[in-house]
Amino acid sequence: MLTPAEFTLWQLVTAQFRLGRDSDHGPHHWLTVLRNGLHLARHHPADEQIVRLFALFHDSCRENESRDPEHGPRGAQLALEFRTAGHFELDDTRMDLLVTACRIHNGGPPQSDPTLAVCLDADRLDLGRVGITPDPARLSTATAQSIATRQAWHELE
Ligand SMILES: [Fe+2]
Known part of the structure; x- marks a missing residue:
């Protein structure tokens, strides 16, 4: 899932992360968000590098x-x-999208831009790790809404 260059980048970011490898918000969660995001990006025209x-x-x-x-x-x-610092390359327009996604991901409303939508949904689909069932109304993509709806029905069974 990670390229060799990405693996180096992930090591650098993990080294500065304050809460440790077992954190609910740490590298294990980041990998789940990556997996979720790559799945959603197969169904929606998101920028995969972002x-x-x-x-x-x-x-x-x-x-x-x-x-x-x-x-x-x-x-x-x-x-x-x-x-x-040269640890990765991204043009200014795409960097603006990455910055926006990071800034708004905590509590931001559903998004229409497909890249922002996939980023936020990839994170919210992993809320179950902290005991929160993802709310379909807070998700942006039809694919994530469908997944969350199935999860909610499954919990009622
Ligand atoms: Fe997250």
């Missing part, structure tokens, strides 16, 4: 496991710093 970078950066600067409303903007800032 989805991959979002999975890595969106929770990379969390400082606690509960309320941390500024972690999205901090993750966006880290992505900007890593691009400036």
Whole structure:
């Protein structure tokens, strides 16, 4: 799932992550978001490289496991710093989308842009890890809404 270059980048971001490898918001979750995002990107015209970078950066600067409303903007800032340092390449237009996705992912409304939609849904589909059933009304893509609806029905059975 990770290219060799991505693996190096993931190691660098993981090294600065404060909450440890077993965190609910740590590298295991990032990989699940990547897997979810790549699945959704097969059904919606999202920019796959942005989805991959979002999975890595969106929770990379969390400082606690509960309320941390500024972690999205901090993750966006880290992505900007890593691009400036040459750890990955992305043109300015696509970087703006990555920054937006990181900034709004925590509580932002459903999105119509397919890349933003897939990024946010990839994260929200993993809410079950912290005991929250994803709400289809908070999801942006028909594919994620369908998955969440099936999960909700499954829990009622
Ligand atoms: Fe997340």
